[in-house]
Amino acid sequence: FGSSSNQFAFVLLGLSRKSAMASVDEQIASADVVFFDxxxxxxxxxxxxxxxxxxxxxxxxxxxxxxxxxxxxTGKTSAPSVWIKGTYVGGCNDGTEPWHGVKPMLSNGKFEEMIRA
Incomplete structure (x- = not known):
C-alpha cells in the first residue's frame, strides 16, 4: 500500500488528505490520552x-x-492506536518503537510518566 492507496482511502471517506490529517490531529490533541478503538x-x-x-x-x-x-x-492501521499528549505509543502490546505498547508501558511506569510530563 503506497501513498496512492492512502489518497484513494481519503477520497472514499469523502475527505481530502489535508482535512483527514487535520481531523486526526484534532482528535489526538483533544485529550491527554486518546485511544483509537x-x-x-x-x-x-x-x-x-x-x-x-x-x-x-x-x-x-x-x-x-x-x-x-x-x-x-504511524505506518500502522491496527487497533488500538494509543496516543499520550500527542505522542504515538503503539497498541496493546507493541508499536513502532521497542518501548511502545499500553501493557508494557503500564508495567514499567512509562505510561504514567508520559502523562505527568
Missing part, C-alpha cells in the same frame, strides 16, 4: 481493561474514519 477487537478490549484497572482516563474514538490518516502518521 475498533469495536469487537480483542486487543482493544485488553488495552482498555488495563487502562481502566490503573484508573487512567482516556478518550475513546472509533478508528474507522481515521485509518488512512493514522497510516500516514
Amino acid at each position: 475498533m469495536p469487537g477487537c480483542p486487543y482493544c478490549a485488553d488495552a482498555e481493561r488495563a487502562l481502566n484497572d490503573k484508573g487512567i482516563a482516556f478518550k475513546k474514538v472509533n478508528i474507522a474514519a481515521y485509518k488512512p490518516a493514522l497510516r500516514e502518521k
Whole structure:
C-alpha cells in the first residue's frame, strides 16, 4: 500500500488528505490520552481493561474514519492506536518503537510518566 492507496482511502471517506490529517490531529490533541478503538477487537478490549484497572482516563474514538490518516502518521492501521499528549505509543502490546505498547508501558511506569510530563 503506497501513498496512492492512502489518497484513494481519503477520497472514499469523502475527505481530502489535508482535512483527514487535520481531523486526526484534532482528535489526538483533544485529550491527554486518546485511544483509537475498533469495536469487537480483542486487543482493544485488553488495552482498555488495563487502562481502566490503573484508573487512567482516556478518550475513546472509533478508528474507522481515521485509518488512512493514522497510516500516514504511524505506518500502522491496527487497533488500538494509543496516543499520550500527542505522542504515538503503539497498541496493546507493541508499536513502532521497542518501548511502545499500553501493557508494557503500564508495567514499567512509562505510561504514567508520559502523562505527568
